[in-house]
Structures are given as C-alpha cells and as structure tokens.
Amino acid sequence: MMIQPMSDEEIEIMIEASDSDELCSAYSEMLLGCERDPENRIWYAPWKIKLKKDDTYIGTLSFKGPVKDNVVEIGYGILSDQE
Secondary structure: OEEEEOOHHHHHHHHHHOOOHHHHHHHHHHHHHHHHOHHHHHHOOOEEEEOOOOOOEEEEEEEOOOOEOOEOOEEEEEOHHHO
16 A cells, blocks of 8 residues: 545545535645645645555545644545445
C-alpha cells in the first residue's frame, strides 16, 4: 500500500461527490485547515490509500490536526468492495 495527501482540488471533488452531510462537513473542515495553515496541511488533508501494485484507490485516512503532546489521532476508512 501507499498513502498520499490529497490536493485541495481532490478534497473539493470529494466534497461535491459526497452524499453525506457529515462527510461533507468533515471534508470541508479539512480543506479549511489546509487553506488556513498551508505549512501544516499534511495534518489536515485527507490521504489517499492506494494499492502499490496497480494504483487502485481503496480508501482514505486522516489525522485530527497537528500533533499535540506527542500524540496524533488517526482515522481511516476502506471502501467496502476492498475489505
């Protein structure tokens, strides 16, 4: 597997494509964090999870903001057809 942070444009596409108000809100917050703090955008941006062998997109992961007290919280999701 490999992970890559999403660009602002990719985050905007996810917001537009989302049919969940909760996800739309979460991705919007992430995008706002990227825009407000570009030097630390990797802590706000969702990351793509892909298979290395064929570049297949299988899910996302994200941090809940920058490290605080040497701790970071990570969330992730794998597409149901990839589990």
